Amino acid sequence: xxxxxxxxxxxxxxxxxxxxxxxxxxxxxxxxxxxxxxxxxxxxxxxxxxxxxxxxxxxxxxxxxxxxxxxxxxxxxxxxxxxxxxxxxxxxxxxxxxxxxxxxxxxxxxxxxxxxxxxxxxxxxxxxxxxxxxxxxxxxxxxxxxxxxxxxxxxxxxxxxxxxxxxxxxxxxxxxxxxxxxxxxxxxxxxxxxxxxxxxxxxxxxxxxxxxxxxxxxxxxxxxxx
Numbered sequence: 001x002x003x004x005x006x007x008x009x010x011x012x013x014x015x016x017x018x019x020x021x022x023x024x025x026x027x028x029x030x031x032x033x034x035x036x037x038x039x040x041x042x043x044x045x046x047x048x049x050x051x052x053x054x055x056x057x058x059x060x061x062x063x064x065x066x067x068x069x070x071x072x073x074x075x076x077x078x079x080x081x082x083x084x085x086x087x088x089x090x091x092x093x094x095x096x097x098x099x100x101x102x103x104x105x106x107x108x109x110x111x112x113x114x115x116x117x118x119x120x121x122x123x124x125x126x127x128x129x130x131x132x133x134x135x136x137x138x139x140x141x142x143x144x145x146x147x148x149x150x151x152x153x154x155x156x157x158x159x160x161x162x163x164x165x166x167x168x169x170x171x172x173x174x175x176x177x178x179x180x181x182x183x184x185x186x187x188x189x190x191x192x193x194x195x196x197x198x199x200x201x202x203x204x205x206x207x208x209x210x211x212x213x214x215x216x217x218x219x220x221x222x223x224x225x226x
Contacts, residue, residue: 001111002223003173005212007191013167014108015158015190016139017176018119018126019054020198022101023133026051027094032087033065039082042069052202055178056152057120057145058083084122091125092132098197104217105138113173114165120145120152120180140165153180155187162188175217179208 003011019025030047037044045068053064062079066072108115116139119126123144130136141164143157150156162172174185177198185192186209194200194210195217206213214220 001107001113001220003193003212004214004219004223005191005193007170007173007211009168009170011111011113011173011191012171013114013116013162013165014173014175015116015118015161015165016105017174017178017181017198018117018121018129020177020200021098021175021181021195022117022135023095023097023129025095025129026054026199027096028087028090028092028129029054029061031090031094032083033061035086036062036079036083037065037069039086040071040075040079042066042071042075045069048202051199054199055120055180055201058087058122058125087125088128092129095129095133097133097135098195098217100216100218100221101135103221104219105135107221107223109138114167115139116141116143116161116165118143118152118157118161122146153183153187155184155189158184158188158190162190177205179203182208182210 029050034044053061062083121144126144127142145151148157148160162169169189172190174181174190174192177195178200182192192210193212194205196205196213196215
């Protein structure tokens with residue numbers, strides 16, 4: 001496969017983020033958080049604010065949301081199980097696969113790459129979502145934010161995922177939507193490509209240190225020979 005940049009070594013595998021890269025899950029986050037906040041007697045939070053907070057794992061999201069609505073941090077102990085319950089009840093119901101994602105995944109598969117989905121979302125949320133959206137079978141491995149000791153932007157999840165894929169970091173492309181993905185890739189020694197339509201904490205993805213950016217994963221299909 002040709003790429004919109006020239007990596008140091010030929011790419012043989014890819015690690016792909018989930019929220020904001022493959023699937024627009026903002027509606028799921030909004031619905032689950034609305035139900036959680038209501039259960040705790042707290043005011044709702046708008047979608048734009050939530051989009052700024054997602055990406056660092058569900059535990060971080062809950063703590064950040066409580067801070068955003070000026071709630072007692074001690075409410076986390078009640079908010080976390082409530083959020084898990086509400087999210088699992090609606091997981092995928094308000095989500096949609098981004099245009100171009102199926103084409104991009106097929107192109108990477110056609111290039112002979114092994115694929116892993118690596119997300120900071122808990123694995124118990126990630127696998128059902130991928131199954132619901134029809135994307136699960138595209139991946140050789142799926143890892144969540146609770147699969148390893150640390151989450152992105154720490155490089156550990158990428159390094160462990162490379163081990164599972166049997167690929168060297170320098171030959172494993174990180175495909176994501178945020179500075180979390182890029183920072184983890186840089187620290188792990190992986191090349192990184194960012195999509196421009198994701199969340200990225202409210203900042204433009206093109207301002208992040210990356211090797212290349214695409215407006216749609218379908219651009220990878222367009223670059224593939226034949």
